Amino acid sequence: MKRKSFLLALFLLSISLTAGCSTKQEHISIQKYIGKTYIFEAYKEKIEVERTEKTKEIIEKADWTEFKWEKGRPKADFIFYFNDDKNEGKIAVYYVWVNPDNHLVELTRDEHNRYVQLNRKDSETLLRLLH
Structure with a gap:
């Protein structure tokens, strides 16, 4: 009987260790523009x-271009x-x-x-991360 209890405890411990190791998380800070201010929406740990x-791969492979900031440009959504x-x-x-008409980012x-302006597929991937 003690052996069965020991094996059960060992089994449960191994499952919990495996589950804990397989859920490595990335920490991301996200602010969302609501109304007239940015709201610290999330410090997402469970991503x-x-x-x-x-997402990092999309950002790194994006075709970034030089950009001149325009005064009067609306505030970023995120x-x-x-x-x-x-x-x-x-x-x-x-x-x-986020361009609401064609869902491009x-x-x-x-x-x-x-x-950079992302294509539709990459835009959807990024938006899933932010929401």
């Missing part, structure tokens, strides 16, 4: 690494950054505008010096 890695990048000293803040970064 699967695969989703954030795909502002986000990957907190784990702070540790590496290369924090980049991304400003996101526009991004700026580097103090609005760089700009």
